[in-house]
Amino acid sequence: MLLGTGNVARHLYDAITKxxxxxxxxxAGRSSTALEYFGKKTDTTYNFLDLEEADIYILALSxxxxxxxxxxxxxxxxxxxxxxxSTPLEVLPxxxxxxxxxxxxxxxxxxxxxxxxxxxxLEAENEEDYKILEELAAQLSDLTYRVDSKKRQQLHIxxxxxxxxxxxxxxxGHSICKEQDLxxxxxxxxxxxxxxxxGEITPFEAQTGPARRxxxxxxxxxxxxxKNKARKxxxxxxxxxxxxxxx
Amino acid sequence: MLLGTGNVARHLYDAITKxxxxxxxxxAGRSSTALEYFGKKTDTTYNFLDLEEADIYILALSxxxxxxxxxxxxxxxxxxxxxxxSTPLEVLPxxxxxxxxxxxxxxxxxxxxxxxxxxxxLEAENEEDYKILEELAAQLSDLTYRVDSKKRQQLHIxxxxxxxxxxxxxxxGHSICKEQDLxxxxxxxxxxxxxxxxGEITPFEAQTGPARRxxxxxxxxxxxxxKNKARKxxxxxxxxxxxxxxx
Numbered sequence: 001m002l003l004g005t006g007n008v009a010r011h012l013y014d015a016i017t018k019x020x021x022x023x024x025x026x027x028a029g030r031s032s033t034a035l036e037y038f039g040k041k042t043d044t045t046y047n048f049l050d051l052e053e054a055d056i057y058i059l060a061l062s063x064x065x066x067x068x069x070x071x072x073x074x075x076x077x078x079x080x081x082x083x084x085x086s087t088p089l090e091v092l093p094x095x096x097x098x099x100x101x102x103x104x105x106x107x108x109x110x111x112x113x114x115x116x117x118x119x120x121x122l123e124a125e126n127e128e129d130y131k132i133l134e135e136l137a138a139q140l141s142d143l144t145y146r147v148d149s150k151k152r153q154q155l156h157i158x159x160x161x162x163x164x165x166x167x168x169x170x171x172x173g174h175s176i177c178k179e180q181d182l183x184x185x186x187x188x189x190x191x192x193x194x195x196x197x198x199g200e201i202t203p204f205e206a207q208t209g210p211a212r213r214x215x216x217x218x219x220x221x222x223x224x225x226x227k228n229k230a231r232k233x234x235x236x237x238x239x240x241x242x243x244x245x246x247x
Numbered sequence: 248m249l250l251g252t253g254n255v256a257r258h259l260y261d262a263i264t265k266x267x268x269x270x271x272x273x274x275a276g277r278s279s280t281a282l283e284y285f286g287k288k289t290d291t292t293y294n295f296l297d298l299e300e301a302d303i304y305i306l307a308l309s310x311x312x313x314x315x316x317x318x319x320x321x322x323x324x325x326x327x328x329x330x331x332x333s334t335p336l337e338v339l340p341x342x343x344x345x346x347x348x349x350x351x352x353x354x355x356x357x358x359x360x361x362x363x364x365x366x367x368x369l370e371a372e373n374e375e376d377y378k379i380l381e382e383l384a385a386q387l388s389d390l391t392y393r394v395d396s397k398k399r400q401q402l403h404i405x406x407x408x409x410x411x412x413x414x415x416x417x418x419x420g421h422s423i424c425k426e427q428d429l430x431x432x433x434x435x436x437x438x439x440x441x442x443x444x445x446g447e448i449t450p451f452e453a454q455t456g457p458a459r460r461x462x463x464x465x466x467x468x469x470x471x472x473x474k475n476k477a478r479k480x481x482x483x484x485x486x487x488x489x490x491x492x493x494x
Contacts, residue, residue, distance in 0.1 A: 209411030
């Protein structure tokens with residue numbers, strides 16, 4: 001049973017309906033329009049008070065909705081899991097069998113993802129339930145990790161740095177190119193190499209640039225040449241962090 | 248003629264000695280140990296006052312050395328170019344034919360680079376000299392761009408964001424994994440997807456995460472969970488920048 005109709009729900013749905021060992025018996029969501037995506041092959045409902053019985057209930061919901069929807073399920077026999085990185089297992093009702101099934105990936109509606117390469121971070125309160133999650137996970141992905149709530153929260157923060165924040169730095173690079181009437185393509189080989197390097201050496205070893213060299217002259221020159229206030233602040237804060245990492 | 252023995256000099260050397268149309272007649276550097284890399288196939292010297300005559304002098308030197316070494320060449324007939332992103336053409340002696348030959352890539356000694364995929368940013372004071380640089384560039388790379396000093400300086404700053412700073416964010420992700428006793432591999436598929444997305448959509452469109460959603464609750468939660476001061480500052484500053492980009 002899948003509850004939710006957002007990006008994570010869609011990608012999970014596509015992955016689960018491809019497996020043979022697990023049958024998805026129902027998808028529940030508040031919007032009948034959003035349910036259309038699932039309705040062709042699976043029973044759907046917008047009534048959270050009249051759900052089918054299932055072995056596993058997957059709550060692929062926004063962080064703020066997990067507690068409330070979880071509460072509606074507190075008398076179910078099945079295992080209840082959420083898919084959130086930053087939400088502890090404990091927001092699920094203590095009366096229920098609880099777990100977490102967190103796919104560590106960025107999902108966009110229009111962009112297909114190879115789910116077999118999505119790391120699945122699993123947590124359950126007892127070994128039997130953990131084994132159930134492990135079986136489901138193995139059907140969907142090659143990458144399964146046991147990660148408790150505390151570790152998962154830190155990992156989710158790590159994901160914000162390497163995905164959300166990295167993407168914003170790409171946006172700054174993109175903006176600079178645009179302002180200078182240069183194609184963003186000119187930075188792509190450098191971006192490719194930045195990634196390729198950390199496949200061979202650690203990011204600590206891969207670091208280059210003025211801050212790494214403690215080259216305050218170039219740092220000052222750059223700061224003078226950056227007019228945008230938010231960019232200048234980012235430049236300062238990350239340069240200081242690099243300097244103190246190697247200082 | 249190549250002046251300098253660092254990473255850029257090495258990678259340029261390897262690329263130039265592979266071409267047929269251009270002959271590298273000498274490599275000049277201050278350290279005889281560093282010159283050994285070049286000495287097997289090419290004449291080398293550590294005496295900058297006794298250089299061979301050449302059509303092009305490439306100064307692959309640290310930013311601070313370009314002016315002084317350039318001055319030693321001011322009476323040469325050949326075209327004098329430097330390879331620096333942040334240094335204007337004007338630091339080269341005005342008496343000389345001047346240009347810039349800036350490879351926009353990160354070079355590490357141990358890691359081989361496909362030079363044909365390195366964007367070469369060219370500048371010269373007159374059309375004839377530009378054509379000469381263009382010919383040399385075409386022998387080495389498929390990617391040639393005409394970029395004047397002002398644009399190049401901004402581009403170099405862009406490179407700092409998408410390479411140096413992105414790598415530091417990877418380092419933070421790596422450190423968080425280490426602290427939580429999780430392998431860095433767990434973040435690699437997410438990093439791969441972060442890059443893959445900007446091949447299909449702009450970074451502006453690809454942005455996800457709490458700051459993009461203006462989700463202050465998660466942002467505050469994360470800040471509470473980040474103990475490291477430098478990391479917390481980076482988290483705040485980039486989150487603010489994302490929020491105002493979409494606000």
